Amino acid sequence: MEPLLNKLYDSNTFLKCSHRGGLDLYPENTLYAFSCSVEKFNIDMVELDLQFTRDQKVVVLHDDSIDRTTNGKGAISDLNYNEILRYDAGYNFYDNDGGYIYRGKGIKIPLFEDVLKKFPNTYLNIELKQDVPNFLIEVVSLIKKYNFEKYIIIGSGKYILNKNIMKFLPNSCHYPSKIELYILVLLYPFYLIHKYSKKFNVIEAPIIYFGINIYRLFINISKKIKKPIIFWGANNVSSIKMISNIPEIKGIITDSPDSFTI
Numbered sequence: 001m002e003p004l005l006n007k008l009y010d011s012n013t014f015l016k017c018s019h020r021g022g023l024d025l026y027p028e029n030t031l032y033a034f035s036c037s038v039e040k041f042n043i044d045m046v047e048l049d050l051q052f053t054r055d056q057k058v059v060v061l062h063d064d065s066i067d068r069t070t071n072g073k074g075a076i077s078d079l080n081y082n083e084i085l086r087y088d089a090g091y092n093f094y095d096n097d098g099g100y101i102y103r104g105k106g107i108k109i110p111l112f113e114d115v116l117k118k119f120p121n122t123y124l125n126i127e128l129k130q131d132v133p134n135f136l137i138e139v140v141s142l143i144k145k146y147n148f149e150k151y152i153i154i155g156s157g158k159y160i161l162n163k164n165i166m167k168f169l170p171n172s173c174h175y176p177s178k179i180e181l182y183i184l185v186l187l188y189p190f191y192l193i194h195k196y197s198k199k200f201n202v203i204e205a206p207i208i209y210f211g212i213n214i215y216r217l218f219i220n221i222s223k224k225i226k227k228p229i230i231f232w233g234a235n236n237v238s239s240i241k242m243i244s245n246i247p248e249i250k251g252i253i254t255d256s257p258d259s260f261t262i
Helices: 004-008 031-041 112-118 135-145 159-168 178-187 192-199 215-225 237-244
Strands: 015-019 045-052 058-060 123-128 152-155 203-206 229-232 249-254
Touching: 015 031, 015 123, 015 229, 031 045, 031 112, 045 112, 045 135, 058 112, 058 135, 112 135, 123 135, 135 159, 152 159, 159 178, 178 192, 178 203, 178 215, 192 215, 203 215, 215 229, 237 249
Parallel strands: 015 045, 015 249, 045 123, 123 152, 203 229, 229 249
Antiparallel strands: 045 058
16 A cells, blocks of 8 residues: 555545444444445544553544443443444444344454554554553554554544544554644644644544534635645535535545445
């Protein structure tokens, strides 16, 4: 694969990215979802979330607990991975046509290492959800073990954790944390935004925020600081078509990878 930093600054790049593997279609953040989005819809990049178990395993999970996505209960930080494997990660997914079609199919919360092994030719867009001891160190160790440093966008919504990610993975692509996105908006009218934005390689932002369409604002910011942008929240064919031909936009993260027609 071409290093992602080069890819993002290529004028011909448009990355099709599935949000948690395509959570409208499959049980989210599972190897099954990732495989389907890559194999069925030729997704270029998979977005995923990382958490840390009690026995210090890096797992792919959005929430702080397993309650919403499995038939189990408990905080991820209170469970060992062998305990987590008892539960069905397809149990609570409801398909509008077929109902609970993924129950009992052997779908589990995966280890991050399993993702790195299974998808060596797929870009990853990674968010770290916890700021706890040893978590970042273990994530960095796995990324370097599988030589993935140049093929990921990685960050966190948490400001301090995001700064540390940049420090420990200098050759990866980085996006602003939540507070840093707000700061970019505040600095937009001022020249200082150029200095502030040097630490980021790419902007990741929602199309709509609290019901307000803000994608044009972030496109203008992207133009001003000459940074590529990837949007999330385009979950149907019309919204993807609406923004996919804008030069600054280098990708879309969608819940519905079957909506990509470009």
